[in-house]
Amino acid sequence: MSDFIQTSPARSLQNAAQDHFIAAEAPWSGLVRKGQTIRIEDSYGQQAIDTLFYRADDFSERYSNQDTMRMQGAAYIGIGTKIMSNEGNVMLTMTADSCGRHDTSAGACSCESNTVRFGHGTKYLHACRDNFVLEVSKHGMGKRDIVPNINFFMNVPIKPNGEMTIVDGISAPGDYVELIAEMDVLCVISNCPQINNPCNGFDPTPIRVLIWDGED
Amino acid sequence: MMHVRRSPEEIAANRARYEEHQKKGLEFAPKALPGPSPLPAPVIEAAAIIHQEIVPGGWYWSSKLLRGEAIRIDQGEGNSTVALVAWNAEDTSERINLVDTAKVQWTTALGKGRVIFSDMGRVMFSMIEDSSGAHDCLMGGSTAASNAAKYPGEKTRNTRDNLILAAVKLGLDKRDIPGILNLFAPVRLAEAGGFAWQGKRTNSGDYVELRAEMDMLVAFSNCPHPLDPDPTYQPKRVVITRYKAAIPAADDLCRTATAEAVRGFENNALMQA
Ligand SMILES: [Zn+2]
Numbered sequence: 001m002s003d004f005i006q007t008s009p010a011r012s013l014q015n016a017a018q019d020h021f022i023a024a025e026a027p028w029s030g031l032v033r034k035g036q037t038i039r040i041e042d043s044y045g046q047q048a049i050d051t052l053f054y055r056a057d058d059f060s061e062r063y064s065n066q067d068t069m070r071m072q073g074a075a076y077i078g079i080g081t082k083i084m085s086n087e088g089n090v091m092l093t094m095t096a097d098s099c100g101r102h103d104t105s106a107g108a109c110s111c112e113s114n115t116v117r118f119g120h121g122t123k124y125l126h127a128c129r130d131n132f133v134l135e136v137s138k139h140g141m142g143k144r145d146i147v148p149n150i151n152f153f154m155n156v157p158i159k160p161n162g163e164m165t166i167v168d169g170i171s172a173p174g175d176y177v178e179l180i181a182e183m184d185v186l187c188v189i190s191n192c193p194q195i196n197n198p199c200n201g202f203d204p205t206p207i208r209v210l211i212w213d214g215e216d
Numbered sequence: 217m218m219h220v221r222r223s224p225e226e227i228a229a230n231r232a233r234y235e236e237h238q239k240k241g242l243e244f245a246p247k248a249l250p251g252p253s254p255l256p257a258p259v260i261e262a263a264a265i266i267h268q269e270i271v272p273g274g275w276y277w278s279s280k281l282l283r284g285e286a287i288r289i290d291q292g293e294g295n296s297t298v299a300l301v302a303w304n305a306e307d308t309s310e311r312i313n314l315v316d317t318a319k320v321q322w323t324t325a326l327g328k329g330r331v332i333f334s335d336m337g338r339v340m341f342s343m344i345e346d347s348s349g350a351h352d353c354l355m356g357g358s359t360a361a362s363n364a365a366k367y368p369g370e371k372t373r374n375t376r377d378n379l380i381l382a383a384v385k386l387g388l389d390k391r392d393i394p395g396i397l398n399l400f401a402p403v404r405l406a407e408a409g410g411f412a413w414q415g416k417r418t419n420s421g422d423y424v425e426l427r428a429e430m431d432m433l434v435a436f437s438n439c440p441h442p443l444d445p446d447p448t449y450q451p452k453r454v455v456i457t458r459y460k461a462a463i464p465a466a467d468d469l470c471r472t473a474t475a476e477a478v479r480g481f482e483n484n485a486l487m488q489a
Binding site for chain 2: 024044059060064065066067069070073074075076086088105106107108110111112113114115116117118119120129142143144145146147148156158159160161162163164165166195196197198201202203205206
């Protein structure tokens with residue numbers, strides 16, 4: 001794990017409102033209030049972090065990968081990207097990114113899609129969709145509420161001919177993204193357990209989530 | 217906090233397996249697929265037709281579609297983009313999943329011979345015919361806001377509202393609307409990730425035929441794609457024909473062209489046993 005990186009005078013480990021260690025393969029969820037900044041840190045590098053957002057007071061409004069791609073006119077997520085909801089509202093804005101490559105076209109791994117991609121022998125491996133189902137069920141939601149997510153630090157180049165493949169992530173230990181919440185949101189994370197493709201360097205690792213209050 | 221890493225041997229074995237799948241998916245599978253279906257579209261035998269409907273520009277439509285039936289979406293005389301979503305009729309929590317569809321087939325370019333997956337690793341549709349090869353599974357459809365920005369001062373219908381109407385009339389709600397497949401939308405991606413509309417100006421006469429591989433509810437919206445270069449809102453009617461498809465042969469293209477489709481249909485067989 002790397003040292004703390006201070007992106008603003010107001011952000012230190014000491015004054016973080018929340019500091020979460022998320023074990024390899026584990027899910028997590030938490031509330032991010034409007035004006036707060038959430039940092040998602042790829043502590044060991046080359047770790048895909050599957051992430052969803054729901055409006056805190058109305059879960060029927062949630063992250064939409066298609067609206068996000070359409071609004072910014074591009075397939076990849078980066079600094080300045082507005083994270084859009086299915087209602088066309090900005091949920092968060094990405095304010096910092098030390099990595100430069102994040103995906104929102106390839107979705108989460110699942111036991112079921114693993115059988116199709118990698119063979120029926122991979123069915124009984126822990127997968128992001130199961131993490132998501134367990135985590136959203138704590139908030140009264142079900143499988144129908146799981147929508148296509150963001151994969152922070154996952155490298156999925158799409159060629160002009162449509163070719164899509166997951167290749168080695170470019171994130172180094174300690175790489176992070178920061179997003180400022182534009183509304184109160186529930187953040188749901190699956191720290192991806194996939195070992196059949198390079199999204200985690202074939203070796204899932206722990207991550208860290210920090211949240212700071214707004215600076216006024 | 218210490219993290220115990222997997223052994224270099226385990227990692228090397230998994231990487232080798234991935235690269236083998238990747239090679240099949242990126243190199244061999246595309247060669248197994250044919251080009252676009254020829255035009256004009258062949259006539260569907262009258263006896264096979266279950267239902268036919270003309271959907272005016274700007275409107276929506278939905279139907280039940282049973283396993284073994286197919287649906288032809290025909291551009292008719294004009295250009296149009298048809299947004300499609302679908303649910304398993306027996307359990308609507310299972311629905312069309314475009315991120316899985318692209319990822320497991322190693323491509324966002326869907327066309328004749330490809331299949332469309334649900335979130336449960338099962339095949340919902342086989343693309344048995346497709347004359348355009350120009351579809352978009354990334355950008356989603358128009359909304360009231362996107363139409364207002366593009367066609368200021370005009371009263372227009374949009375895909376988001378159309379699909380809410382269709383879903384609610386099927387007893388579902390807006391939480392159930394999955395990502396949208398845009399048929400007849402020649403969207404291409406630049407290396408840097410930006411989108412461009414790179415098609416023929418119109419797709420007049422183009423058609424797609426989708427064979428249902430499970431019993432489904434399907435919904436369509438017939439509105440201009442957000443990137444459609446026409447500054448005027450003038451979506452054209454499309455003709456949708458639901459018909460009894462031929463029974464797939466053992467060497468059926470969509471069921472055999474790729475290793476991923478083969479395994480997807482094995483998952484379907486478990487459900488249908
Ligand atoms: Zn995963």
